[in-house]
Amino acid sequence: MKPEDTTAPTQGASAVLTHELPPASFSTLTATWTGPEGTAHRGQIVGLAGDVVRLAFQGDETLCLPIGTEVELLFSDSELERDIKVRARAVARKDGAELSYYEFHGGQEARADLARLQNHRNDFRVFPHAAAPIEVRATTEEGESYRAMLRDISATGAGLFFPVADEEKLHSARTLTIEFTLPGELQPLKLGARICHRTLAGQAVAYGMQFDPNATTNFFKQQRRVRAYCQRRQFEVRRHALERNTRQTG
Secondary structure, three states: OOOOOOOOOOOOHHHOOOOOOOHHHOOOOEEEEEOOOOOEEEEEEEEEEOOEEEEEEEOOOOOOOOOOOEEEEEEEOOOOOOOEEEEEEEEEEEEOOOEEEEEEEOOHHHHHHHHHHHHHOOOOOEOOOOOOOOEEEEEOOOOOEEEEEEEEEOOOEEEEEEEHHHHHHHOOOOEEEEEEOOOOOOOOEEEEEEEEEEEEEOOEEEEEEEEOHHHOOOHHHHHHHHHHHHHHHHHHHHHHHHHHHHHHHO
16 A cells, blocks of 8 residues: 655645644745844745735744734745845734744735745645655766755755765755656656755755756756656645545544
């Protein structure tokens, strides 16, 4: 029996204040709020519509934002040309076991910037099925190859996990050529990519990569294959979520 995929889709998060979503459902688009004490709190978007944005933060005693407070949210992602700042007011909060959820209203003046974020999310990132991890070979400009695991992927970029030990050799790299084979396909993809950010994640280092059309042969043909895979994964995730909800309510 094929293991159940518990990764939930990002869409449908409008009820975030009454229903917790697992962390695996988040995209890499983050929002940072810096408190008066100078502590930066990074949240992930779980809902976005009009002038309303909903964020999930890891449980933190230092994060206790009074409802009604207006703050500046800094939205960032490896695929954004520049960070986006939005003034928004906290209007609702729900505390879960591990996450705190906040709803912010930006008002009319924030609609244009939030619309940019919504358009940015049209190319959703998806996560490989837990039972079918995707191995990646990453090659530097000098021809040195390293093994990584695909964390997530969209039509415009990907997230990779490298062993911490490899970061000592890769720390000066700015670009990589990544090769991997998508589930159900025989022909591997080979894409040039720019390293946008890297973050320590336990025993691994997470790299945020943006595909580079100028460094990729037949880029748009390969991009179509990536986009088709992302659409298949979105469908799988939603189908499993629907089946799970049906069993729970049946």
